[in-house]
Amino acid sequence: VDRAETAVERQRVALADARRRLAETELRAGFAGVLSGVTAVAGGLVTKNEKLGELIDPAALEVAFRVSTTQYARLIDAGGALMRLPIEAVLDVYGAELVAQGVLARVDAAVGAGLSGRLVFATLDDPRGFRPGDFVTLRIEEPPLDGVAEVPAAAIGTDDTVLVLGPEDRLRAAPAELLRRQGDRAIIRVGALAGREIVTERSPLLGAGIKVRPIRATAGARVGDAAMTAPDEAAAIVGEMIDLTPERRAGLVAFVEQSRQMPAEAKARVLAALRETRVPAEIVRRIEARMGG
Structure with missing residues (x-):
């Protein structure tokens, strides 16, 4: 009986x-994601601490920028802490844009x-269509800044002065405190x-003491007026539209449909x-540049 019990226990x-x-023999991830860089193969031997792949959570991405x-001094508060300012990440895909909102999160320790x-990091709220390694434009x-005006960058001299229209x-040259360039x-x-009134586009022919004949693009536009801080009128101009031949259109559509790098959402918009x-015209130009045309 003892032998039988011992055998059963063994x-x-x-x-x-x-x-x-x-x-x-099973590896289970702690979260749902996308595998990248998988090295495991059927029948292969796995050693201790061997990296079999990388699991990426596409809904938890960060943007790193320097x-x-x-x-950086504009992004911190009076106590030196990074402010959680809202950001916008824009990914250009053949002329179409994927946009994700986010917030500044942290700064590298060294x-x-x-x-x-x-080196600052920002977290993205809903990075749909984004992937690690993408290069994005960050806004x-x-x-808000008080008591400021937006002027053409060409109006500012190398000595941080502007040319003011006098009697x-x-x-005459007047000092200008430059806060931002955009x-x-x-x-x-x-x-x-x-x-x-200031000169909006300087040239070597203009300088203090020179008498000029003012050409005013907007009547009465002066520094501090609403007209100086309003969005540039060029931003309201619709991009150039062109006609396509059936052959050219078919080639562009085929190239976009066969693209494996373009996210489905962006592909649908471009098509x-x-x-x-x-x-x-901008979409056509960018696609044909990728095609080598």
Whole structure:
């Protein structure tokens, strides 16, 4: 009887060990995601601590971007902590845009050797269509600025001055406190420039003391007026639309349909645009650049 009980107990231990070994042949992720860089193959031997792949949660992505120390100073509060400012990440896909909203989350603890500025991270709320490794355009919504005006960047000289229209239409240089540069626009502190007319595009032929004949694009537009801070009129101009031959349209549609890199949502938008009677020239240009045409 004792021998039989011992044999049964041994079989139970062997069964438990077999079940444990079987359970160890399965890997279960702690969250749903997408596998990348899988190295496992059927019949292959796996060693301890071997990396079999990378699991990515497409709904939990971050954007890493580097800013200068001056720019970083605009993103922190009085206590030196990073403000949770809203951001917008834009991914350009053949002229169509995928947009995801997010917020500034953290800053890297150290500055790497040979680098400068700060490495900042932002979390994305719903990064649909985005993938790790994508290069995106990031827009950060800063706190509102008071007492400022938006002027063409060409109006600011290398010495941070603007040319102001004085008596008898003669120019004189006036200091301008430059706060921001945004593309071809600049934001300056109004201060003593309030209500003054300035030269919007400087040239080597213009300077202090020169008498000019003012050409006013907008009657009465002065620094500090609403007209100076309104969005650029060029932004309201619709992009150029062109007609396509049936052969050219078919080639573009076929290329987009066969693309494996374009997210389904962006692909649907691009195909819808290509099937219209007239197509945005920018979309055609970008697709043909990828095609090598």
